[in-house]
Amino acid sequence: MSVESDIQRALAVLAGTDAANVRERPAESARAVWNELRAADALPPLGTDPAALLALAREAGYRGTPAPLAETLLVARPLLAEAGLAVPDGPLTVASGPLDLRFAHVDTGSRVGPLGARGTDDAVRVSGTLSRVPWARAADAVAVLTEGPSAGPVLLLLDAAEGVRVEGANLAGEPRDDLVLIDVAVPADRVRRVPAALVREAQWRSGLARAALIAGAARRCVDLTVTHTASRVQFGRPLSHFQAVKQEEAKLIEEAALMAAAVEAAGAAQADPAAAEFAAWTAAAQASASVAEVTRIAHQLHGAIGFTELSPLRLATTRMWSWRDEDGGEHEWCQRIGRRVVEGGSDRLWPQVTGG
Numbered sequence: 001m002s003v004e005s006d007i008q009r010a011l012a013v014l015a016g017t018d019a020a021n022v023r024e025r026p027a028e029s030a031r032a033v034w035n036e037l038r039a040a041d042a043l044p045p046l047g048t049d050p051a052a053l054l055a056l057a058r059e060a061g062y063r064g065t066p067a068p069l070a071e072t073l074l075v076a077r078p079l080l081a082e083a084g085l086a087v088p089d090g091p092l093t094v095a096s097g098p099l100d101l102r103f104a105h106v107d108t109g110s111r112v113g114p115l116g117a118r119g120t121d122d123a124v125r126v127s128g129t130l131s132r133v134p135w136a137r138a139a140d141a142v143a144v145l146t147e148g149p150s151a152g153p154v155l156l157l158l159d160a161a162e163g164v165r166v167e168g169a170n171l172a173g174e175p176r177d178d179l180v181l182i183d184v185a186v187p188a189d190r191v192r193r194v195p196a197a198l199v200r201e202a203q204w205r206s207g208l209a210r211a212a213l214i215a216g217a218a219r220r221c222v223d224l225t226v227t228h229t230a231s232r233v234q235f236g237r238p239l240s241h242f243q244a245v246k247q248e249e250a251k252l253i254e255e256a257a258l259m260a261a262a263v264e265a266a267g268a269a270q271a272d273p274a275a276a277e278f279a280a281w282t283a284a285a286q287a288s289a290s291v292a293e294v295t296r297i298a299h300q301l302h303g304a305i306g307f308t309e310l311s312p313l314r315l316a317t318t319r320m321w322s323w324r325d326e327d328g329g330e331h332e333w334c335q336r337i338g339r340r341v342v343e344g345g346s347d348r349l350w351p352q353v354t355g356g
Contacts, residue, residue, distance in 0.1 A: 006044045010044065013042050014059050014065050031138060033066060051267035054212045056073065057074060057209060058213070058263065060213060061219075062216035062220045064172075067135070068134055068139055070213055075205045076093065082198060083192040086157070090141070092143060093133055093142050094142070094145075094206065095130040096130075098146065103149050121188040122192075123186065123187050124191055128181055130178065130181070134176060136163075136179055137165060137175050138175065145202055153196065153198070155192045156190060158186065162184045164180040164181075170322035172315065172318035203327070206327035207283075207328050207333060211287035212263050214290075222252055229249065229301055251293065252301075265279055278337070281333050284333045285333035298316075299317065
């Protein structure tokens with residue numbers, strides 16, 4: 001079967017997912033989504049066109065799909081594959097942060113550094129806490145970037161059950177759990193020393209994944225708002241017939257279109273490694289910047305009904321507010337863009353602005 005048919009089947013599965021279940025049964029909901037994707041043979045294989053994966057992530061954002069789809073397809077799997085680690089076929093998540101790593105098999109004969117500075121292989125023992133790991137309770141494994149015991153970054157593949165989980169959630173009720181690791185043994189075949197470039201790639205991949213989710217949720221806000229204003233009657237006519245409402249809807253559609261265009265451009269840029277990072281930063285910055293205006297207009301035009309607990313609008317906007325602040329925010333992405341533009345000099349400014 002073709003990758004295109006995989007994507008179409010996956011989109012069909014996502015169309016039936018229920019975002020309302022995430023608060024009550026997040027882990028069960030995520031596993032149900034994954035089982036449906038497997039049953040439909042709809043999980044895209046490694047090497048799938050990034051633009052197609054971004055389209056799938058946008059649909060997940062639109063539907064509020066209660067599963068770590070973006071984390072698995074856009075971040076964890078590509079990083080593990082690039083590092084040469086085995087890629088599990090189940091739901092994955094990603095985490096980073098300082099941990100205490102020690103070589104599990106110390107090279108006692110090494111004369112470099114203090115005792116324990118070298119190991120006979122890359123197996124390590126890990127202790128520490130990974131904070132607010134997305135969907136940790138629903139993931140089979142966690143791809144972890146941290147500092148290795150002999151300096152330099154390493155990528156670990158941890159079984160999610162190896163840590164003590166302290167459950168938490170973001171504003172939308174999606175799992176954001178702390179994983180407490182207590183002297184966890186990680187064999188050498190699940191540890192890879194990686195270059196700093198892979199750490200940077202993990203950052204922009206995570207930002208782009210969030211941007212795709214936000215763009216999908218913004219489209220959901222547009223659809224819900226347009227439907228509401230067309231059906232809600234005040235003073236003898238639908239709200240959508242009032243000029244002030246039309247103007248606000250136009251702004252809403254414009255901001256959602258900006259997000260979608262930025263994410264699509266980032267997807268197209270993935271074929272060029274030199275352009276991929278900058279395009280991802282731009283998409284993440286645009287998505288983060290547009291959240292406030294999209295959510296403001298959508299809630300203003302819905303009125304109080306949009307804030308009720310299980311309102312479809314609230315399920316979309318609380319996710320947008322949460323995703324905006326995860327994996328970097330608008331300020332951080334704009335700083336990165338600004339530094340790149342300044343470092344590129346005046347000759348590169350116009351091509352970067354125009355995408356040339």
